[in-house]
Amino acid sequence: MxxxxxxxxxxxxxxxxxxxxxxxxxxxxxxxxxxxxxxxxxxxxxxxxxxxxxxxxxxxxxxxxxxxxxxxxxxxxxxxxxxxxxxxxxxxxxxxxxxxxxxxxxxxxxAREGYAYPSHVEELCPGLPAWEALKDCAGKFATAETLPMGRLVDYPADWGTPGADRVTGLGLPFKAVPAGSEGALIAELRASTEKKSPLLIVFWQPHWAMSAYDVKFVDLPAAEEACFSDPAWGVNPNETSDCDFSSTxxxxxxxxxxxxxxxxxxxxxxxxxxxxxxxxxxxxxxxxxxxxxxxxxxxxxxxxxxxxxxxxxxxxx
Structure with missing residues (x-):
């Protein structure tokens, strides 16, 4: 131990x-x-x-x-x-x-929830943790399932769609793909860490995997109540959810x-x-x-x- x-x-x-x-x-x-x-x-x-x-x-x-x-x-x-x-x-x-x-x-x-990635991904996508870097690096996260967009591993479907909501809100060139379970999220982190491959994922802390896989959060625009109710608020005047997760x-x-x-x-x-x-x-x-x-x-x-x-x-x- x-x-x-x-x-x-x-x-x-x-x-x-x-x-x-x-x-x-x-x-x-x-x-x-x-x-x-x-x-x-x-x-x-x-x-x-x-x-x-x-x-x-x-x-x-x-x-x-x-x-x-x-x-x-x-x-x-x-x-x-x-x-x-x-x-x-x-x-x-x-x-x-x-x-x-x-x-x-x-x-x-x-406590925190948000877009996250293993620390080695900063070498593959210079500019992280700033969220704007994802616009230029999206192609590096693409898979056969998501081309030409990058792949975002979202929460399991029965947990809601917070990742997809922010893809739309922030206008990111990504496709949100729901994970099958918490275990599937951990498997993604493990595989990315072992292979040094690109990964963008929705995750949370406290969680042991944050330490085990040296996971970092993307810096999204700070959340305010208006972000979730007023499309005019924030970086995208046509959509809500153009901000980070609410704090708890x-x-x-x-x-x-x-x-x-x-x-x-x-x-x-x-x-x-x-x-x-x-x-x-x-x-x-x-x-x-x-x-x-x-x-x-x-x-x-x-x-x-x-x-x-x-x-x-x-x-x-």
Missing amino acids: RKLLLSAASVMALSTGAQAADMGAVDEPIKLAVNEWTGQHISTHIAGQMLEAAGYTVEYTTAGYMNMWQAMADGEVHAALEVWSSNVSDQFAKLEAEGTVTEISDLGLV RIFKTSWAGFEEKWPAAYEILENYKLDIAAQQPLMGAVDVDGGAVEEVVSEWMAANEATWKPVVDAAIN
Whole structure:
């Protein structure tokens, strides 16, 4: 298994105003939601091991991301550590307004979607990452399926057509071809990296492949709300979607009674931060190297105590 040694400055952050808090109901387990993707497992198990280091008992509860909110409102699940604002159930907003679930704080991950490419493609298409370079280099991305246009590997069809939308919006000489699955997207990145061949793809971070294949994003025009509703906005006065993807925020949530029941634990979760430089290699250690989440996180915790222990100590001492 790869060694996971990362700088303290890039991983955890301790709020300067943090103060020691009462431990609360240490005889009762804190139940953390485990959702459907590896990055969330990493985020959750790091938090869980921090809570255990503080003296709490933690239970990991499998919970569907889109339907866990009522269980949290009822106190059956106590916290979720990686919630994406771009894809969160309407029920969350309803229960938050009712005061039964609450947002804790941002996790620190910088999420992004967009046009992407393995770094070697910059040699094949000088001018990248500027999006305008794609107009001159399109022919280098062409295949028999797309000639004379370049080939853009879009998200799988059931994920929508964000790549195709931007081809039209930006007037790029590309044809968007849907990938069959997430695995197919990864296969494209692997093949391009091994063969040093041209590839333009729609992708996202956090994802282990961003680190494994040295993937970079194209710099598209910054997204604004008008980009998606007003054709007159942006570089193409006749089309919408002539801009980058909208940004998303990743945050932590809890049952509304969490802070009162476990004050120090709440403070730990509030001040716990994780960034992509830490999470993506850990995801790769699980999804690529085959490591168990618990073991991968434990190895990272042991090697990087200086990055998380001050958060715990400030809450309990």
